[in-house]
Amino acid sequence: MTIKDVAKNCGVSVSTVSRVLNQHPDVSEEVRQRILDEVERSGYIPNNSARDLVKSRSDAIGVVVRGTGNLFFASVLKTVSDEIERYGYTMVLHFISSDADEVKAGAILEREKKLQGLLFLGGRFDYTPSELSVIGIPFVCCSYTNCFGDLNEKDYSSVSIDDFATAYRATEELIRRGHRRIAAVIPSRDDRSISELRYHGFLKALEDHGIPADENLIEETGGCFEMPETYEGVCRLLKRTEDFTAMFLLSDTAAMAGMKALEDHGRRIPEDVSVIAIDGLNVSEYAIPTLTTLIQPAEEMGQESVRILMNMLKDPHYTRHRLLDAPLREGASVRSI
């Protein structure tokens, strides 16, 4: 099926079909509808190669995803992909491990794929202007901000939840339910990134409620967000002490691994230990028991990130920093004591 066949079947010229497919206004509504019906019926697919050849710029948007087993990013990625396409751009996707350098990966991608813009799905929170000077195109930090760094706010955009405040609220929810012996199993106290920020939110909530932080109840997983390392971390904690009634973890998958470790040590959830986390993944709704968690709005985060990047492409002076709400999703993993 070619454009000639469509024209012939509709009794019009090839250029009329072409005008309709390219959305020129100078064709009557009746003819336009007839042609579109025929295109639909025949399965003809317009070939845009000729048009593409005269495009002088690439239409590529790079997306660097940090942390390959991150289910939250997987849920954002779908929206990001759809949105980039909806704006008429092509997504160039690159996965890196959670300890790799997303800036370098982005810079290489920028040059190799002649990108127009970049979206980082996860990254460090402590960029310096000189580190970022290798990026020569507009970029958006999706799910994080530069709060430990000294980038000028006008040099980049970001869309994220307030990690400190969200961790604070998660901890406060446990306190509100009567818990005072609260453990935290976290990737790292001082990664200059998401783990440090959420850990400080946790500490501040304890402090504001007059609960002394107990070193014995904090366990690090060597910088790792993955389930096996979190499982091991909770096992180490349990070996040291069982003297806690609640546990805070930084992601839903970490919490699921943590609940498994508790269960394997005969600690029932929430009867013996309440568990709370941050993410709001679909899969953790089906955890046994359903995980109580603060929802990072994946779809909104993806939409906003792409929308802001598109504005940055149009207007070189446009930047935006958006903090999204992270509402509580009440599950059955936290009980009042």
Added chain:
Amino acid sequence: MTIKDVAKNCGVSVSTVSRVLNQHPDVSEEVRQRILDEVERSGYIPNNSARDLVKSRSDAIGVVVRGTGNLFFASVLKTVSDEIERYGYTMVLHFISSDADEVKAGAILEREKKLQGLLFLGGRFDYTPSELSVIGIPFVCCSYTNCFGDLNEKDYSSVSIDDFATAYRATEELIRRGHRRIAAVIPSRDDRSISELRYHGFLKALEDHGIPADENLIEETGGCFEMPETYEGVCRLLKRTEDFTAMFLLSDTAAMAGMKALEDHGRRIPEDVSVIAIDGLNVSEYAIPTLTTLIQPAEEMGQESVRILMNMLKDPHYTRHRLLDAPLREGASVRSI
């Protein structure tokens, strides 16, 4: 930092640096190493734009992912992305919902992005040659085959597990452990796709072991693999009958939703009901109890699919159909009775 700075810092000419970066052999090892060290130290990133401009063909490989909440595909995608990059191509990713037409999506992508090849991550099993005629480039069906269709084997490639045999083995594992009242909650009996094929493997295992299939123990979820619909399906089943000791589900996430529904109805796993599925996701290792499942080898599937596609690009007569093993991952969700 430009190529001139690198040359100056090393005391060599720009063309020498260029020869090293483009891996020409006519530079001494000592100079080559000095230049590479300087590139590393300075953070200089070579700009390939000029070279890319003379490339006459696109380097784009399309990947169409069917079913956006599919965690198994998410795990394959990472490998596919890495492999496509390793071969020097660019991945163009497109997500579609599980009821959308991947062939049409692929055909549009082929034209819009001037693809060299296509990889379908999930799709229907009943393509006809005329339906597939809209695809004009080599393609690989990743995770499925054309067993209900009549494509010529020499016209495409595929990499998948043997869905019929794997469902047969899952069911047989339940029978081996003493179960005879086995329920199945499946998307559809007759979707001409993965659900129908696995359902038939289930039925055949029952038949071969002299167990009459009981209509009352089969529940469909309206073609849907998603967790909420599976949860509802198991609830409908439980409302009708509790007279079963085991349940077969078609994916790990479906099984996790199913276990949740059983739990919510006071049915303990595996004490009251044993559960088995197919996928072998990381997350289901942390289900409570750990899910017993047959592992689809995500990494191998991704690697093989891209490797075969690369061979098809080099040799227009090359096609390959690979069935991968799906070994049992023993969990704690199945018990002997």
